[in-house]
Amino acid sequence: MPELIFQAKDLTKTFSRRRIFSGIxxxxxxxxxxxxxxxxxxxxxTLLKILAGVLSPSRGSTEILSDGxxxxxxxxxxxxxxxxxxxxxxxxxxxxxNLDIFRKVRDSRVPESRLDALLERVRLSDRxxxxxxxxxxxxxxxxxxxxxxxHDPPVLLLDEPASNLDREGISTVYGIIxxxxxxxxxxxxxxxxxxxxxxxxxxxxxxxxxxxxx
Amino acid sequence: MNVRAAITIFSKDIxxxxxxxxxxxxxxxxxxxxxxxILFAIGNESVSPExxxxxxxIIIFFSTMSGLSRTFVSEEERGTVLTLQLVARPVEVxxxxxxxxxxxxxxxxxxxxxxxxxxVTSFSVSSYSIFITTLVLGTLGLASASTIIAAIISKANxxxxxxxxxSFPILLPLLLTVINATKMAADGAALSEAAGExxxxxxYLVVITAVSYLLFEHVWKD
Numbered sequence: 131m132p133e134l135i136f137q138a139k140d141l142t143k144t145f146s147r148r149r150i151f152s153g154i155x156x157x158x159x160x161x162x163x164x165x166x167x168x169x170x171x172x173x174x175x176t177l178l179k180i181l182a183g184v185l186s187p188s189r190g191s192t193e194i195l196s197d198g199x200x201x202x203x204x205x206x207x208x209x210x211x212x213x214x215x216x217x218x219x220x221x222x223x224x225x226x227x228n229l230d231i232f233r234k235v236r237d238s239r240v241p242e243s244r245l246d247a248l249l250e251r252v253r254l255s256d257r258x259x260x261x262x263x264x265x266x267x268x269x270x271x272x273x274x275x276x277x278x279x280x281h282d283p284p285v286l287l288l289d290e291p292a293s294n295l296d297r298e299g300i301s302t303v304y305g306i307i308x309x310x311x312x313x314x315x316x317x318x319x320x321x322x323x324x325x326x327x328x329x330x331x332x333x334x335x336x337x338x339x340x341x342x343x344x
Numbered sequence: 345m346n347v348r349a350a351i352t353i354f355s356k357d358i359x360x361x362x363x364x365x366x367x368x369x370x371x372x373x374x375x376x377x378x379x380x381x382i383l384f385a386i387g388n389e390s391v392s393p394e395x396x397x398x399x400x401x402i403i404i405f406f407s408t409m410s411g412l413s414r415t416f417v418s419e420e421e422r423g424t425v426l427t428l429q430l431v432a433r434p435v436e437v438x439x440x441x442x443x444x445x446x447x448x449x450x451x452x453x454x455x456x457x458x459x460x461x462x463x464v465t466s467f468s469v470s471s472y473s474i475f476i477t478t479l480v481l482g483t484l485g486l487a488s489a490s491t492i493i494a495a496i497i498s499k500a501n502x503x504x505x506x507x508x509x510x511s512f513p514i515l516l517p518l519l520l521t522v523i524n525a526t527k528m529a530a531d532g533a534a535l536s537e538a539a540g541e542x543x544x545x546x547x548y549l550v551v552i553t554a555v556s557y558l559l560f561e562h563v564w565k566d
Contacts, residue, residue, distance in 0.1 A: 184429045186565065204433050212430055218423035220356070222363045234352040235431045277427075 132197045134209070134284045135159055136181075136315050140190035143176055150176055151335050154190070158331075163307070163316040165326050168335030174319035175214070177335070178289050181317060182212050194285070208236065211278030213271075214289035221263035225254055225273050228262060233280050240280055248276040252302060267294040275306060284314040291318055291325055304328065345435050353432065353440025357415060358447070366418050367448065371411035375456050378403050383463055393530035396467040398523050400460050404453055404486070405519060409508040412449065412490040415441050416498035425498075434561040442491045442556075449487045453479060470532030474525060478538070481545035482522035488549060489514055492556035495563045518548050 135157060142152040150173035158164055166174050179185035181192055183206045194201040194209050201209060219228045229245045249255045252272040262270065271294045278286065291307070292300045307328045310316045318325055326332065361368055382399060419425045428437055457479065460467065469475045490511060497506045525541040 182430065184426055184565065207430050207432070210430070214426075216423060217426055217430075219427060220360065220424060221422070222360055223356075231352060231356050232427075232431045235349045235356075235436070237346050237348050 133160065134314065135195040136192075136285050136317075137195070138181065138190065138192045141177065141180060141187045141192065142189035143173060143180065143185075144188045151338060152189075154333065154338065156331070156333070158315045158317070160314060161311055162331065163311050163318070163329045165329035165332045166317065166319040166335065167321055167326065167332060169321070172335040172339070174335060175216070175289055178212075178214065178287055178317070178319045182210055182287055183207065208281065209283055210285050210287060211281070211283035212287045212289075213274045213278045213291060214287075215271075215293055216289075217274055217277075219262050219270065219273060219277060222261060224259050224261055225249060225265075225276070226258040228273070229276055229280060232277060236281050240282075244280065245276075248279055251279075251306075252276050253298070268296055268299055271295055272299055272302070275303065279306070285317070286310045286314065287317050287319075289319045290322075291320065292322060345433065345439070347439075349432050349436040350439035350443065353428070353437060354443040354447075357440065357444040361444075361448070367411040367414040370414075371407050371448075371452050372455070374407045374410045375403060375452070375459065378406065379456075379459055379463060386464070386466070391466055393467065394527050396464060397526035397530055399464075400457070400467070400526060401482070401519055401523050403460070404456055404482075405515065406508070407452060407456065408449060408486055408490055409511060411452070412445050412487070413494040413497060413507045415444055415448075415491070416494045420498040429564070434564040435557065437564065438491070438495075438557065438560040441495070442488065442553075445487045445491045445494075446484065449483050449490075453483050467530065469529050471529045471535065471538075473535045474533060474538045475529035477535075477542060478522055478525040478529060478545070481542060481549065482518065482525075485518045485545055485549045485552060486515065488552045488556060489518065492552070492559060492563070495560060499563070514552075518545065521545055521548070 137157040139155050141154040143150045154177065156164065166177055168174050176185065180187050183192070183203060194206060220231070223231065226245060226249065229248065230242070233240050233245060246255070249258045252275050254269060254272055254276070257265070257269065262273065265273065288307070291303050295303060307316055311328070316328070318329055320326065360366070382403070419428060461469070493507065493511050493514065497510060500506050521541050521544045525538050528538050528541070
């Protein structure tokens with residue numbers, strides 16, 4: 131497996147004249163896990179979107195290096211998996227159809243059997259043929275994990291990873307995080323103290339804004 | 345570009361449309377309602393082919409405006425834009441959406457023209473070669489332009505009103521040309537006489553598609 135580095139250099143984001151955060155830099159390698167914390171509105175989700183490549187920073191850049199070679203921005207999605215409350219799947223399709231669509235769109239040569247294994251992992255096998263619109267918010271959250279893991283991404287980005295989940299769901303998620311830490315990189319945006327235990331580095335956006343060390 | 349990804353997005357949109365009828369029902373109802381109003385308005389009056397050619401493309405233009413934006417607006421409203429951004433390159437999304445709009449518009453225009461020829465008895469086509477070529481090139485240009493405009497307006501707050509307003513100046517050269525070519529088809533002109541119109545339509549299609557292809561990544565990303 132190629133050596134993967136995920137790095138951010140001097141990330142700054144402003145909306146109109148309001149500066150959300152500035153000067154965020156880090157380098158993450160295999161088995162690194164980073165937590166981003168901060169009060170509501172501090173820019174955790176914005177930072178995660180920038181790291182996912184779906185939002186441009188006002189200044190600075192992010193890079194994924196595979197064996198020292200920079201991955202093109204257009205191909206970045208092949209290396210990332212994201213789970214977030216604002217991520218939506220198609221309600222009119224079943225869980226299996228959703229995953230199958232995303233498997234084919236990514237063209238990651240993932241076998242269909244992996245979809246069944248992922249649905250089993252997130253405990254949705256018995257409801258895989260039901261339209262997503264009939265799912266509870268917790269079931270949708272679990273399906274998002276299956277979505278994010280289809281292509282076995284080296285970098286997993288999680289925004290409020292345990293939101294809407296029951297105890298069993300939370301335990302599954304922590305299992306996924308532990309597994310991901312063994313083979314890749316995990317970045318978590320959270321304020322939950324339990325989630326922070328799964329990270330070996332923390333960026334506190336409130337401290338950063340106040341001029342303190344992160 | 346991964347062609348399979350574009351085709352999967354197209355197939356996803358077709359299946360989604362067949363299940364939700366987001367655009368299809370609105371488009372069909374719009375065509376039927378507009379045509380009925382026009383038939384009541386014309387009554388027994390004798391209307392020239394010039395006017396009837398224009399009326400046909402007015403129906404097509406406004407029905408396009410009422411339905412084709414859904415391809416991007418529905419993704420934006422349901423919050424699935426981010427999901428698509430995470431699984432596909434912008435060019436693959438653009439090609440998938442363009443393909444969907446092309447199929448939808450070809451189906452809609454075939455339906456509209458069939459109803460128009462059946463019910464508007466004072467409109468008849470003398471040169472089918474000009475008429476069909478115009479319809480095909482006009483549909484291609486209309487679908488191409490309305491796809492990129494739909495992508496732009498899906499990011500705006502006033503989506504409904506902005507779509508026809510923004511589309512009109514961009515589609516004006518196309519509309520004037522197809523109306524003129526349709527009039528020639530009604531008058532029974534020779535195919536060679538409409539060559540100039542076809543060149544304009546083909547050039548318009550190439551320019552709009554190329555510009556859309558180049559612009560889409562900037563429009564798609566926040």
